[in-house]
């Protein structure tokens with residue numbers, strides 16, 4: 197049964213008439229047209245569908261939209277500030293940390309969440325945090341380097 201679910205999405209209030217049990221991933225991609233969030237496995241194993249909820253990385257394929265009522269959700273479409281890319285986005289571009297790009301939105305958002313929690317992560321902490329995000333193109337080495345570079349560019353601070 198449909199209910200009214202309100203949330204803040206990419207900085208703007210959104211009001212939806214939706215089954216609260218519908219996966220957030222479907223709401224984002226199919227109801228709202230935010231296709232930057234990718235469908236990979238649909239079972240919580242690949243990280244392609246990662247978004248931020250209250251600043252922390254979550255897998256939107258496993259999350260019911262009702263669970264984010266009243267919360268702040270950020271997708272890759274909402275990460276830049278106007279034309280200014282987020283430092284993690286810039287670092288991915290500068291380090292060529294992608295090939296096909298399918299895993300990239302989830303990788304970037306997981307990295308943003310990591311740097312929010314651990315502004316100066318060690319390489320081991322980066323690997324440990326990112327290993328659940330799969331990249332079939334094998335860009336992991338460049339992804340790790342990009343995250344190290346972003347941490348430096350952010351001065352160990354948060355954004």
Ligand code: FES
Nearest residue numbers: 236237238243257
């Ligand atoms: S699509 Fe959500 S973890 Fe794979």
Ligand code: FES
Nearest residue numbers: 295299331332333
């Ligand atoms: S860049 Fe292709 S899946 Fe990671």
